[in-house]
Amino acid sequence: xxxxxxxxxxxxxxxxxxxxxxxxxxxxxxxxxxxxxxxxxxxxxxxxxxxxxxxxxxxxxxxxxxxxxxxxxxxxxxxxxxxxxxxxxxxxxxxxxxxxxxxxxxxxxxxxxxx
Amino acid sequence: xxxxxxxxxxxxxxxxxxxxxxxxxxxxxxxxxxxxxxxxxxxxxxxxxxxxxxxxxxxxxxxxxxxxxxxxxxxxxxxxxxxxxxxxxxxxxxxxxxxxxxxxxxxxxxxx
Numbered sequence: 001x002x003x004x005x006x007x008x009x010x011x012x013x014x015x016x017x018x019x020x021x022x023x024x025x026x027x028x029x030x031x032x033x034x035x036x037x038x039x040x041x042x043x044x045x046x047x048x049x050x051x052x053x054x055x056x057x058x059x060x061x062x063x064x065x066x067x068x069x070x071x072x073x074x075x076x077x078x079x080x081x082x083x084x085x086x087x088x089x090x091x092x093x094x095x096x097x098x099x100x101x102x103x104x105x106x107x108x109x110x111x112x113x114x115x
Numbered sequence: 116x117x118x119x120x121x122x123x124x125x126x127x128x129x130x131x132x133x134x135x136x137x138x139x140x141x142x143x144x145x146x147x148x149x150x151x152x153x154x155x156x157x158x159x160x161x162x163x164x165x166x167x168x169x170x171x172x173x174x175x176x177x178x179x180x181x182x183x184x185x186x187x188x189x190x191x192x193x194x195x196x197x198x199x200x201x202x203x204x205x206x207x208x209x210x211x212x213x214x215x216x217x218x219x220x221x222x223x224x225x226x227x
Binding site: 033048098103 | 146147149151156157158159160161164204206208212213214215216217218219220
């Protein structure tokens with residue numbers, strides 16, 4: 001049973017380009033979470049999704065950022081018109097469900113560098 | 116809004132010492148608490164999960180306790196080794212929102 005898979009591991013984009021980050025949850029997991037870790041800072045929640053639904057996007061910047069988790073395929077975090085401040089490590093986690101006794105498992109992250 | 120604090124922010128100890136990492140949270144309405152380890156440039160590895168109804172969990176040389184009413188958890192590492200050097204993160208899953216809220220981490224260095 002493979003763990004949470006994120007790709008690419010490293011992504012370089014020029015200012016103004018689009019970045020697409022992919023996350024395949026662990027097999028059988030239907031809950032996906034995206035977090036951002038800025039250099040020398042902690043992990044900040046961005047968005048919580050279940051299949052085809054956004055449950056909580058309170059941590060997402062209002063502009064340029066969007067996320068989806070389609071019925072088939074990986075979850076996608078999309079950043080349009082990237083700026084230097086978007087450079088960070090983006091982590092995806094998945095869990096079997098929500099609530100009590102649900103352990104979250106994290107991927108290795110995608111490190112985005114905007115030049 | 117849930118806030119999680121970890122003390123100390125950094126810790127350097129000689130090999131073989133027993134040590135305690137602290138985590139506190141402001142809202143006791145939580146489902147569970149997880150401790151993670153993060154190595155530089157890597158992802159997060161789950162170490163221990165404590166449900167809100169539990170007081171502690173153990174895995175090898177690691178022991179985590181939870182006092183939900185006072186909003187505190189500790190991670191005890193016995194007989195520390197250089198390979199334990201990493202950043203340790205505490206995260207709580209709150210009733211509100213159902214996502215994990217992380218502390219800032221404790222950066223541990225175990226010297227040979």
